[in-house]
Amino acid sequence: MQPYEDTAIQWLQDTIRVHLRARREGNLPLISSEWVGLCWDVGHSLTMMQAHGISAQPVIEAVSAKLRLEFLGAKGLMPADFQMMRLFYLAYFERPDLLPMLRVIPWECHAVILDRCKDPVQQEYYLSLCVTQSLSQDGLLSALKEQRYELSSAPRHVPQDSPEAQ
Numbered sequence: 001m002q003p004y005e006d007t008a009i010q011w012l013q014d015t016i017r018v019h020l021r022a023r024r025e026g027n028l029p030l031i032s033s034e035w036v037g038l039c040w041d042v043g044h045s046l047t048m049m050q051a052h053g054i055s056a057q058p059v060i061e062a063v064s065a066k067l068r069l070e071f072l073g074a075k076g077l078m079p080a081d082f083q084m085m086r087l088f089y090l091a092y093f094e095r096p097d098l099l100p101m102l103r104v105i106p107w108e109c110h111a112v113i114l115d116r117c118k119d120p121v122q123q124e125y126y127l128s129l130c131v132t133q134s135l136s137q138d139g140l141l142s143a144l145k146e147q148r149y150e151l152s153s154a155p156r157h158v159p160q161d162s163p164e165a166q
Contacts, residue, residue: 008049009062012042016063020071033103035076036110040102042082043089056086076107087114091123098127105130108137116144125149 019038046056060082067077088110092098102110109130117123129135129143 004054005059005062008045008054008059009066012045012059013063013066015045016042016067016077017070020067020074024071035107036103036105039085039088039107039110043085043087044093046082046086047089047093084111084114091120095120098124101127101131106137109135109140112137112140112144117149122149125152 016038019034023034046060049059050056057079060079064077064079064082068074071077091114092102105127113123113126113130117126126140126143126149129148130140133139135143
């Protein structure tokens with residue numbers, strides 16, 4: 001491992017550790033916005049590491065392993081969770097107007113939306129639905145199963161190279 005990877009691992013681990021310790025000690029309430037904000041920061045950091053030539057995967061694996069040992073039973077610390085944080089940042093960083101809404105939606109709902117909705121308009125539809133109807137993960141999954149977006153009059157993003165755009 002390169003020295004810059006060690007620095008990245010230490011910084012990322014310390015950032016998350018401070019949050020988890022405060023939560024464990026009761027100094028930080030279990031508010032979705034706090035965790036979502038941390039996920040945004042972690043996603044940004046991972047994206048910047050990669051932009052500067054630092055391979056994110058070894059960093060993710062090392063941080064995940066160290067934090068899971070320290071915070072036994074804590075959720076959201078698997079390597080796939082860190083990848084989701086990176087995807088979360090990449091999906092929304094060019095849409096800063098969404099930030100206030102992103103912070104009030106439970107992280108579990110973000111993970112579902114990012115996994116199931118690739119179209120930005122569809123993502124925004126379900127984000128808005130989560131806020132207006134105070135949906136939990138189960139409520140969001142139900143809305144997706146019912147295909148509420150597809151049945152709504154929401155404008156759809158049609159890729160330029162698709163037959164529909166012709």
